Amino acid sequence: MPPDDQTRVILSLLQEEGHGDYINGNFIRGTDGSQAYIATQGPLPHTLLDFWRLIWEFGVKVILMACQEMENGRKKCERYWALQQEPLQIGPFCITLTREMWLNPDIKLRILQVTFQKESRSVSQLQYMSWPDRGVPSNPDNVLAMVEKARHLQGSGPNPLCVHCSAGCGRTGVLCTVDYVRQLLLTQMIPPNFSLFSVVLEIRKQRPLAIQTEEQYRFLYHTVSQMFLSAIQNASPHYQNLKENCVPLYDDALSLWTSQNLNAIARPSSGVLRSISVPGPPALSMADTYAVVQKRAAPAGTGAGAGARARGTEDTPLYSQVTPRAWRHQALSEDARGAQQGRVPVDESLAGPGAYEDVADRAQTGGLGFNLRIGRPKGPRDPPAEWTRV
Template sequence: MSKVAENLRGFLARAESAKYSGSEDLLGKEFQEIKTRAAAFRQNSNCSTEVGGCPENLKKNRYKDILPYDETRVPVTLLAEESGSDYINASFIQGVDKQPRYIATQGPLSHTVVDFWRMIWQYNVKVIVMACREVELGKKKCERYWPLDQETVHHGVFTVTTVSKTTVNPEVVLRNLTVMFQGEVREVGQFQYIAWPDRGIPDSYACFLEMIQLVRHHQGEHKAPICVHCSAGCGRTGVICTVEYILTLLHKQRVPSDFSIFEVVLEMRRQRPSAVQTREQYDFLYHAVTEMFEKQLKETHYENLKENKAPYYDDVAALTLENRSQNPNRRNRALHVSMPPVPSEMNNTYAVVNKKNPTGSKSLDIRSLPSSHVQYDNVRCVSSPSAPVDQLYSAVIPKSNRTSACITTPASTATISSSYSLAGNPTPPTVASVEYSQVAVPSPAKPIYDYEFVSDPTKGGMPSAVSGIGFNYRVGKPKGPRDPPAEWSR
């Protein structure tokens, strides 16, 4: 995919250059060149339209200047004897594999609806794409060849039933139809784009590209051609065929280095007259294909990341500092240090809270911590692997005085301080110390009921005697009424 991605980026760069080329209208010049070349090769004998121009077939054309080329027209031989002709205003357009991939046709007339279903049945069409409404600007643009919701109609020898109708998005409707002929029943899906004005462009690139994706999904691996029509079967029809063709190139990873929308549209016009009819539709093609290619590059980049990246989260207990040095690409949001076993006499949980240090101390240096300490922001804990889960959270026994103390560990005895405190702490900017206060597991016979205060002492939440406390400070339950603090009388 790397080569294809490079080709996609090359096209995007060229499209960006054409977009910001100053006063030169490069896309306008390209489209004008397409019309000039199309007019030239229509003079060629291979681009004759004699069959469509015959007097007996003229009435089957919606527009007398849009006739299929004899070389690419779609002959309808099914029941041709009864209808008197094998003609229908429709053209084959080749796909990526040089096989007929699309049938570009006009919207059926009232007297050609049977011919339309003859063509659908003969070529075993699975998907119909309709890019117009029945009536536009007060003019009839297409005869309704399907029944209303959950109804059945008869068109000659064909019985057509609407099984369901689904609104794919605000601009696309999907109908599931069944067609019965001589006792055989086939399913046909019809996508109708209801927000695409004649000789104009859709209102949304996203809705349009979603419909193209759904058409491909509905078609699956069927070799039958996709029937695409609007009113005349050229402008809007050509846009749909071109985008689906390019999307197939993308899925098959066959976008060449010299990929050009100009060449694709020119090839469409060699097979169906006036495919991509207006300059506005040509601009729409560029925008739609650009969005397709950009989305493909983003998805490819994401897949590459999924294949090459290491896990985001590692096992905290298993990852050591040595492993981190050997795997510098790993992402770790916290410091992960290995946790060796703790002696049985330390089979408790110790918590650290910020308390005011009257004597002051130095800033915390992580290198002074024992190896069994794990740091999570402003709280440090030592946990025994053998301690039960229900002992990890226990009550803190209130201390009778606020004298600084620290727990003696087998390795060393030290007072650890912190140079920062929680946001909103009203204490003056002095160096606060961090102490280890032992947590005891309450005995079932004599439970301890404590209250936890985390309010601001300046707002009356705590008495001044315990001001300057940090997070997770617990005191004993008050025994009864007490005198108010002296500060209250000020």
Template sequence: MEAHLLRFVERVRCLSDNDSSGDQLISTEFNLIRQKSASLKEDYGLTTAVGEIKENAKKNRYRDILPYDQTRVCLAPTPSEYESDYINASFIKGAAKNRMYIATQGPLSSTVVDFWRMIWQHNVKVIIMACREFEMGKVIFIFHLFSFQVNTRHLSTQETRKVSHFQYTAWPDHGIPDMPDGILGMMELARQKQGNQTDPVVIHCSAGCGRTGVICAVDYVNDLLLMEQIQEDFNIFDLVLELRRQRPSAVQTKEQYAFVFHTVAQMFQKVLEMKNKNTETSASLYINAVPAKTSLKSGSLGNHTDPNFHISNPVCGCLRCCRCGPTMHQSSQAAHSKMWKINFLFSVNELLCSLTSQYNLIQTTLVYKLAM
């Protein structure tokens, strides 16, 4: 397998060294992916009928990103006010038989209940969020957990579960992080939290396809590494096409596609370093694998010393109001006051926050109540 890893790293280095020609090769591959993606529906009989239903259309953040009926997540039946089984989310198979992802959009104010229904019903232990709460003036994620009671005739129980919520804060929409290290570090912690659990990992960004697809691709390759199943014909092209067969537009831009190459090359390089026990030689092999031109200067989104990267006591129900400016805070507070009128599935008993320069880890205890 080492020869296959080395060959891939060499290819990425050559693409970087060739500069414009390397960029052209990436562009050519990605354009071919887009062309093939257009025929996936016909080739595999994929449909999006459920997401197009009038009652469900309002639950989609973007009209052109709908889950395939064949891979969509179906919510279990609940009381009549939540009778729809639709949520804009797709199952994606992992490399290992017991590995599964749920790729989903950032919940809307009208779908946040459905989001937490999905978390509960699929016994999710880990959520990875590859965006900020607010992006380009839009609310991307509403992290509210309220109590919700379901009256039944024969059942009375209260179950408690813990969910770890990882948020990567330095990844702009349609862009890429400056370097892969932060993503790889966060994903390693997420894998530790997931452990040997076979329940799906929920991954989302804004639309649940671009940044979400990158994370799915990288984690998929990581599993192949752990199982030592990197074959001679391994390539990112086929992997992204397979992801797109399960979730539309997974890995959405050429830059994100290139970022998968560089991130995977870094993963392979670290494995080679461990096997060769010669970091000087192996490090020189990768020194130009991630050229400066691939870095995205994302302004405040990429500012890892931002003093607003701090979590204090929330005053309006928003977990990070300390990061909202006065105007945003006031509008946020007004919006949240309306949200209190909605019954949610869960209540927060515990909130533990651990912050690094690029990602947050929030552990919450979720309580689901079924009362007589």
């Protein structure tokens, strides 16, 4: 898939005969509008030099790799890093491996020393070893660990993260989006009308086909939900027991989408969290009735009449019990009950054989843009028009 011309990475280092300015990569803006990510294709045998030109020219300190060299018996990416005791020479670049370690069962960290024209730099590479092509990891924990480690290695500099898989589209887009939303949370820049769907569309404007499949979108949806839940829990001790009162977010994603208890989870009033369907804080424990203070008029005068009125006022109870409307009308129709419980009726006329179902499977998604039905993805070279139309 060729890069978008508007955001294409243009190389200038070593621009001489035989060294063009092209590489299959795009810049993706970060939360502050800067060129925070370079989403690129995994290096091929004839693009190894171009890849290291990109790394050196834009001062990349951290590379995120979401594929393996070989997947399902097919070559997916050329090895561009050195092995132990085996330096790798690519054109004028000399790459040596100074350290290699497993961060967890899925992620390997390599510290590379790159030398060019007597200048030497350290470049870190994080490789996710078990992420299937056009698929998703088993859970979001290690993906979150990967982007957190990347930011720790990156430091506070303005240099972009280089992110790639095989084609630099689906898995690459997931990683960029996860880190983008994480940065929004860390900088407290989440807008009131936050929509994960809009974030994905914006990233796809900059890197074609970023996040290719419905399965990848669902995984991204629940990874972001987990980030929001963690942010809520860390923000206030009031929410420390939130998980105990909510359906698990990703232990079993399918059970979450179809859970009969999902409609009963209290939703927060904030549009920010509602837009990604994060379970809200548990409702205050209350009985079926509650007290209401009666408003009393001030005495209008004095004398016997006033005294009688005062006695009448005193006879009026200060408090009265009010039964919630949902309990007063037990004979409501099924549709009315569904509306009170937060269910959103689905317009079945919009569905079709090539349409998505709602992310939460008819449960309330609280305004998520993905409720707009779009065509089922047909592959990296034949995407649905609605995904790429801007």
